[in-house]
Amino acid sequence: MPATPNDQLRALLAEARLNGAALARAVNQLADENGMSLAYGRAAVSQWLRGSHPRRPVPQLIAEVLSRRLDRTITPDAAGFGNGRIWTGGPLQYWTDDPLKQLAVLAPSASGSHLGLEKLVYSKAALRIPAWAEIAVTAVHDHGGEQKEHVGRAEVAAVAAMADMFAVSDALTGAGPVRPAASGYLATPVVDWLHASAGTRIRPSLYSTAARLTCLCGYLCFDDELHGAAQRYFHVALALAAEAGDPTTYAIGLRVLSMQARRLGHHQEALNLAHAALQTPAPAPPQTQALLHSEAAVAHAATGDRAGAQHHLRTAEVRLECDSRPRIAVGTYHPADHAQQQATAHSLLGERPTAINDLKDSIRRRSAVERRARTIALADLAELQLACGRLDQAIETWHLFMDNCSTVQCGRVRTALRNMRSSLRSHDGYPPARVLLHRTAPTDRPNGGT
Template identity: 30%
Template sequence: MTGKPPNELLNSWFQRSGWSKGELARLVNKRARQLGAAHVSTDTSRVRRWLDGEHPRDPAPRILVELFSERFGTVITHAELGLREPAAPPATSGVDLPWAGRRSIELLGDFARSDLMLNRRGFLGTSLSLSAGPSLIEPMKRWLSPVPEQHPVNGRTPGRVSAEEMDLLEQTTKLFRSWDAQCGGGLRRMAVVGQLHEVTELLRDSHPQSLAERLFRTASELALLAGWMAYDIGMQPSAQRYFVLALHAAREAGDTPLGAHVLATMARQMIHINRAQDALELVHLAQYGSHGTTTPRVQSMLAALEGRAYANLGDADNCRRAVAAAEDLFPGEARAGDGADPDWAAFFTEAELNGENGHSFRDLAYRYPQLTEQAAKSIDRAVDLFSADDEHLRSRALNVVGMATVRLQQREPEAAVGYVHTAVELVRRLRSKRVEDRLRTTVGNLYARYPDVRSVREAHDRAGSVLPAAA
């Protein structure tokens, strides 16, 4: 006897589950092994004591929450099971995570599993906080520390994935990237998270060095894509956690260019939330850490993003320098063979380069209006190039909205309206909160400045009929 009253809430859920005490004990032990908690050994008598009021030791409460949530297909909290809420350990509560292969696997698997389980839009994101400033930058600098020669993954069972299956996993990741570019992050995000969870399960086994690195690389690309999709639909804290985990996995894979790409993506998120100085530091960390290992296309991408950060800081001279570097580095036809680009770098086309640099000039033009013509020239070129590209629909939409903002800067409301109508049609084909928010802001600004222009009123009403209500 425990001397405590029985846990009536846990008893209620247990009775409805249809499990026996022995079945629940076996499920807890299996999940504990998956988490690397080999010390957990639950039996029937232990389950009985939990039902009688004894509070289980960590990690059993979290495992019980997961098991019952999965059993009933809904989110069940610690409190609903009559269990105390655990305090989040410092090492996993933010972005300052341990740089160790086995721990990276556990964290990737845990976060993907939680996301799958708590996949009601925004639920997981609201349980996290967004890091910025030194609390973000300092932990990311440890990406530069060398990985031990002996790969840290040493699973208990032989690996069950062949080289041929690994090829298929990599092709699937490439397909997911294509879907995201076409449709936006809101359509197939959970499929990506599910695939990431499966890959982390494979990483728990023992593999030859080369295969383990490919698995880590795939896990990094999937985590990056899951984060990018979360970013695209407005789940910023969740996106950041995926980015951080992607950086850890890239480091374990020994893939420095991929790590630089992850940092660049984190920088883009910082620009989005008006943390341009953080963005600049992340880009510089990516450039420094990947020096001598990246192709001209990747170097061009990093330089263009550096220009965006400088533009948001109002630093015109350094912005121009970075934009010029991005254009010089971009591999034109004469340099197309300068190194084999990784698959993930294929998105950075001439259209993307023009769009990125055009938005840098657009951002600077709020302080230096004479730059609006340069912004219009570059973004218009991007729109033209994207018009013949159905594979990057979201990028096309973002640049169309960008052109509307430039025309608004140039006090050309009728021209801006034309781009708004095009953007509205593109939004119908996308699931991207980012595009929706930018279009909503642009249309709002246009209407605020020109409420008496009939075409502006019509564009405002049409956009309002298509855009969902602002969250």
């Protein structure tokens, strides 16, 4: 039986003024943003128009391309790719989708695998997030008493302790070994406790602590470059923070969404989210205030606003003077983090020599536990040194990166390794560069959970 032509897709392409080749290029580019590798051409689009249905996540990628082009949400169904599946990875619809059910969907299977997370597509439309003032009076889900189990302070303390442990583990080894365990713990027993009955003082604390753990799970996905999954965890963290009545954790959630958006090139959306995070009403601890201002600084730098970046960097530094104790946990911030954010802002503003000095300061300040941050900072430093024409310094720094990267398992480190090879290929006639390239060969193997 011949396939039915996809008239919905044809109409949307006409409205978006896209031909087949342009859609294929856009899908390939969006796949790259999401850590996937696709090589579609015009012939594939012709097949889609004739009624062929590509495998997931290609319909989601097509829908996202059209959504961005038309500045409205286009679902796979609306693009003619309806298949009746119960969950296609669409962004959380605030206060309608149950956040606890979303956590169950995102959890690893009984075998411990996360099959499907890599097929979740990052949504630009899902960056339109209400500020705290807009959601503070919104009705939310009431899960209290859905199970007979009663929870108390012990469960809240357990979630907080496990969140700290997972954060330290990620700092030491990267997301690869940590992500399945953290998301599995969040799905069971934490979701069960969120369904249980609790006192009026316990329930907000439990939801707030769970929101921070959810935010950490999102960051673990971000660290492994699973951007669609990371975004969904961040959304659920916001929903849990809203149910807890916790504007500080809500602000932290907005901040990580801003960071992710900026890293993916959505600079104006990142700036909007960073400012929304600063507009939450509750007084946050000094380190969290510094964290929020530093992200606003980087977001301003990404848009070319030097004055705005400098203002927020200074404000972050002042806040940090009130409490600069190093601690690894969701919402904390210390001098090594600040030096890293300064480096990012200066690099975005084209001030590479200053960024190099800031990165060196950040690396020097990192504790032995912060191996993942140090490893990524070394890769960033080498790239900046190479961009400034300091090839020998870059090679020396990349050797330090190599000393660490075999013990850090995450997508960002694997990408840094690929970028290093790509950067060095044009210098392979230089013996020190050739030695370094040869050193990288044994470490080109899969690691850590993706």
